[in-house]
Amino acid sequence: MCELLGMSANVPTDICFSFSGLMKRGGDTSHHKDGWGIAFYEGAGCRTFHDPEPSATSKIAQLICNYSIKSKTVISHIRKATHGQVNLVNTHPFVREMWGRNWAFAHNGKLPGIRKRKLEHFHPVGDTDSEHAFCWMLDQIRNHFAKPPRGRKALARLIQDLADDVARSGGTFNMLLSDSHVLFAYNTTKLSYLTRRAPFGQAQLVDDDMAIDFCTETNATDIVTVIATTPLTDNETWAPLKHNTLYVFHNGLIVKY
Amino acid sequence: MCELLGMSANVPTDICFSFSGLMKRGGDTSHHKDGWGIAFYEGAGCRTFHDPEPSATSKIAQLICNYSIKSKTVISHIRKATHGQVNLVNTHPFVREMWGRNWAFAHNGKLPGIRKRKLEHFHPVGDTDSEHAFCWMLDQIRNHFAKPPRGRKALARLIQDLADDVARSGGTFNMLLSDSHVLFAYNTTKLSYLTRRAPFGQAQLVDDDMAIDFCTETNATDIVTVIATTPLTDNETWAPLKHNTLYVFHNGLIVKY
Numbered sequence: 001m002c003e004l005l006g007m008s009a010n011v012p013t014d015i016c017f018s019f020s021g022l023m024k025r026g027g028d029t030s031h032h033k034d035g036w037g038i039a040f041y042e043g044a045g046c047r048t049f050h051d052p053e054p055s056a057t058s059k060i061a062q063l064i065c066n067y068s069i070k071s072k073t074v075i076s077h078i079r080k081a082t083h084g085q086v087n088l089v090n091t092h093p094f095v096r097e098m099w100g101r102n103w104a105f106a107h108n109g110k111l112p113g114i115r116k117r118k119l120e121h122f123h124p125v126g127d128t129d130s131e132h133a134f135c136w137m138l139d140q141i142r143n144h145f146a147k148p149p150r151g152r153k154a155l156a157r158l159i160q161d162l163a164d165d166v167a168r169s170g171g172t173f174n175m176l177l178s179d180s181h182v183l184f185a186y187n188t189t190k191l192s193y194l195t196r197r198a199p200f201g202q203a204q205l206v207d208d209d210m211a212i213d214f215c216t217e218t219n220a221t222d223i224v225t226v227i228a229t230t231p232l233t234d235n236e237t238w239a240p241l242k243h244n245t246l247y248v249f250h251n252g253l254i255v256k257y
Numbered sequence: 258m259c260e261l262l263g264m265s266a267n268v269p270t271d272i273c274f275s276f277s278g279l280m281k282r283g284g285d286t287s288h289h290k291d292g293w294g295i296a297f298y299e300g301a302g303c304r305t306f307h308d309p310e311p312s313a314t315s316k317i318a319q320l321i322c323n324y325s326i327k328s329k330t331v332i333s334h335i336r337k338a339t340h341g342q343v344n345l346v347n348t349h350p351f352v353r354e355m356w357g358r359n360w361a362f363a364h365n366g367k368l369p370g371i372r373k374r375k376l377e378h379f380h381p382v383g384d385t386d387s388e389h390a391f392c393w394m395l396d397q398i399r400n401h402f403a404k405p406p407r408g409r410k411a412l413a414r415l416i417q418d419l420a421d422d423v424a425r426s427g428g429t430f431n432m433l434l435s436d437s438h439v440l441f442a443y444n445t446t447k448l449s450y451l452t453r454r455a456p457f458g459q460a461q462l463v464d465d466d467m468a469i470d471f472c473t474e475t476n477a478t479d480i481v482t483v484i485a486t487t488p489l490t491d492n493e494t495w496a497p498l499k500h501n502t503l504y505v506f507h508n509g510l511i512v513k514y
Contacts, residue, residue, distance in 0.1 A: 044382050045348075059324050088300070101382065102382055
């Protein structure tokens with residue numbers, strides 16, 4: 001299995017602290033050593049880093065821990081290979097352009113049988129079930145909406161239906177997805193989240209002897225939500241996301257439809 | 258205007274030396290300070306780095322100079338903005354998936370009027386004429402070939418025709434393109450190349466006080482071709498690419514059809 005990390009914030013925020021915790025799980029405190037990747041949205045732009053090396057020892061991962069890349073939406077993934085070889089082409093997040101937007105996707109779980117689903121517009125480059133599921137979802141979205149629908153509700157409803165469809169076919173479907181405007185999260189087994197806002201306090205990583213005082217790092221109006229497979233800190237209250245429910249995060253908050 | 262750098266090799270090779278020369282031109286020895294990017298193919302996988310910062314001072318560019326990422330096909334670009342804002346979304350190389358392959362593209366020049374061309378499958382995320390030209394070419398290729406054609410000749414002929422078509426509409430079209438199998442190069446004004454093979458010698462960068470002895474870095478069977486807007490070394494013989502002619506590089510050599 002793999003681990004996911006996502007972030008949604010109302011101001012460009014660096015993810016160095018959370019990413020430092022996650023990368024430890026890539027071959028140090030845990031066994032997710034078969035590559036890692038991260039996508040940072042900066043406006044409509046999407047800056048990605050992928051590495052088939054274990055994140056715990058990757059020089060590129062070290063750069064990301066130390067170099068403050070600020071973003072309002074981030075998707076990251078560390079991999080424990082189950083389907084597909086350990087190589088660059090199978091590292092998440094996968095990215096595709098649709099409607100002139102960068103879509104990024106990362107998945108945790110197995111999806112037996114997903115590769116039988118026919119694809120039309122988007123095709124996997126690698127051989128993971130995850131990338132096939134992503135391409136299938138984009139195909140369906142594109143077939144429903146040749147152009148972006150007005151308002152976000154129609155798109156969210158469709159993505160909920162598609163995620164349910166994938167989940168119903170068996171397997172485990174914990175995923176993070178973004179169209180650069182919002183962050184979608186869906187899980188059948190395991191995803192938790194935490195929203196940090198004023199008054200900010202201290203946070204202590206589970207996986208490293210590292211603490212941060214967010215008071216000194218933030219402004220009073222900042223809102224930052226972090227989503228992870230399992231909690232990354234041990235002195236804050238993480239809430240599990242309801243199973244089989246699509247969450248839409250925008251500017252650090254859950255959007256209700 | 259901008260500068261291009263490409264590499265085709267018969268064994269995975271690092272581009273640290275050439276990239277060190279190019280990055281100096283991004284705000285130090287030259288004025289191409291409006292961002293930079295690089296795409297490394299590793300098999301079918303494509304690892305990209307993009308940064309709107311000047312390459313001469315970018316920490317990510319420094320990592321790439323120092324950290325040996327080995328690849329058989331590389332496309333890199335440093336930007337002097339003419340069309341479009343200075344931001345991440347407008348940094349080359351642009352990447353799209355078609356036929357389950359990663360296509361990467363970088364362009365030097367202006368293409369007035371290109372944005373009037375209608376697009377169907379692929380759409381720009383940013384607002385450069387370059388990304389529009391890339392999307393238009395991919396649209397045409399996809400409309401001609403729903404699946405990859407057998408043999409490479411048909412594809413090369415089509416890309417020659419499309420590049421001629423873009424060039425005929427006015428402006429400057431110096432570009433590097435890859436479908437992960439081969440590297441295509443086309444220029445209307447300026448691109449040079451150099452093939453290094455045994456017996457290897459020393460090379461001295463134009464833009465930095467840096468030399469390398471390739472004898473100690475290579476095997477006797479290595480073949481590495483570097484393509485650049487202007488020569489990167491001053492003690493080797495670079496050859497200009499003929500204008501309006503599509504070159505196809507594979508395993509470091511020019512493929513003749």
